[in-house]
Every structure is written in structure tokens, then in C-alpha cells.
Amino acid sequence: MINQKILVDFLKNQNPNVKFLDKLKIVYRPYICPFNELLNDIQKNKSVFDIGCGSGQFALLIAEYCSPVKIKGIEISDELVKNANSLLKPYSTNIEISFEKFSGDDIPKNISDYEIVTMIDVGHHVPKKLQVDFFKQLYQKMKPGSTLIYKDINADSPLVYANKFHDLLLASEIGNEMSLKTTLNLFTTIGFEIIKKSSKRMFWYPHFTIIAKK
Numbered sequence: 001m002i003n004q005k006i007l008v009d010f011l012k013n014q015n016p017n018v019k020f021l022d023k024l025k026i027v028y029r030p031y032i033c034p035f036n037e038l039l040n041d042i043q044k045n046k047s048v049f050d051i052g053c054g055s056g057q058f059a060l061l062i063a064e065y066c067s068p069v070k071i072k073g074i075e076i077s078d079e080l081v082k083n084a085n086s087l088l089k090p091y092s093t094n095i096e097i098s099f100e101k102f103s104g105d106d107i108p109k110n111i112s113d114y115e116i117v118t119m120i121d122v123g124h125h126v127p128k129k130l131q132v133d134f135f136k137q138l139y140q141k142m143k144p145g146s147t148l149i150y151k152d153i154n155a156d157s158p159l160v161y162a163n164k165f166h167d168l169l170l171a172s173e174i175g176n177e178m179s180l181k182t183t184l185n186l187f188t189t190i191g192f193e194i195i196k197k198s199s200k201r202m203f204w205y206p207h208f209t210i211i212a213k214k
Helices: 004-014 020-031 035-040 057-065 078-091 109-113 128-141 160-171 180-190
Strands: 047-051 070-075 096-101 116-120 147-153 193-202 205-213
Touching: 004 020, 004 035, 004 057, 020 035, 020 057, 020 078, 035 057, 047 057, 047 109, 057 070, 057 078, 057 096, 057 116, 070 078, 078 096, 109 128, 128 180, 147 180, 160 205, 180 193, 180 205
Parallel strands: 047 070, 047 116, 070 096, 116 147
Antiparallel strands: 147 205, 193 205
């Protein structure tokens, strides 16, 4: 079974050529985010589209442990896109891999070419007034029958303020977290079928995960 230590040891061995802070985020984030559980929800030999891919850390774990046929990631930062392309380069001979910059609001149409969409700790970075339209657009552009794996921080928990401090310190912004209940209501209203939902606290981070199908 994959656990956090296995993931951290694997990420350490990659020795990513990135800035010090980005390296810390890449290597040690499995201790505060349930990546090992999220990987269990990704079937092998699937195509995966990662929204807000960051430096490519989760995409790297998918490439290593889930045997995908192709991975695409989008991110608003040129530097993070560069990090992701560098990090996944060793896998590009066996997996179709691409990362690109996007505006943050216009999801690429070719998301419809992918069977699984992942969105990990990205929703609360979408401006509050744009969140509903963003998820409506996501649903419209996803392929019928495809699956969304969505993880974020639960606004219902008082520990949400720890995540706000985290984002202020590391991203210079205050997150727009939604509660699990609000997110479930939004997803079902848009048209998603909820397959699974779960909650988990790791240190002071109150996570929730939703698996939804279009």
C-alpha cells in the first residue's frame, strides 16, 4: 500500500531542479495532503487532465503509480509550467505529456479528450465571484462519462483559517474556501453525479474530497 513516506521518499529521489521553496512543496506536501488516497481513485491506463498542476508534483505521482496513457496539466504561472515539464520529462517517452499556461478562467476545450480530471486544492484560489461560472464551464467542457476528482479545504471547519494563513504566507493571497456541503450542492445543481465524498484532517488542514461523474 502506498503511504505518505513512500511518496515523500520517491519525490526526494527526483531531486527537482527548482527553487528551494518549490522543492519543499514538491517533496513534503504528501505529509499534509492525502495524495496516497487520491491516487487510489485513479484507474490505470487512463488519460488525466490536471487543473492547477503547480510544479507537476501530483502529475508526477500519477505517472509513477497509475500508469496513465497521457497527462495534461494547466497552470497560471510560466515558472510552474516550466517546473512541471522538467519534472515529468523522464516519463515522456512512454506517456503523452504536456503542460501549458492558461488564463485561470478559460479552461481548454481539449479537456474533453480526457477521462479523468483532477483539481487538487485549486478551487479556493478561484475568485469567489467566478467560482460558480468556473465549475459550470468545467462541467460543460468535460467529456460525458468522465470523472472529476476534486479535493479542497473545508470552509465549515474553524481550521480553515490555518489554510488561509498558509496561502497568505506561501501564495500572498487569502483563499476562497467553500464547505463540503456547499460544494456538493453546487456540483449536483450543475449536473454532476456524486460517486463518493470523504473528509480527513491532516495536521491542521481540514480536507474534503469529492469524486463526481459527468
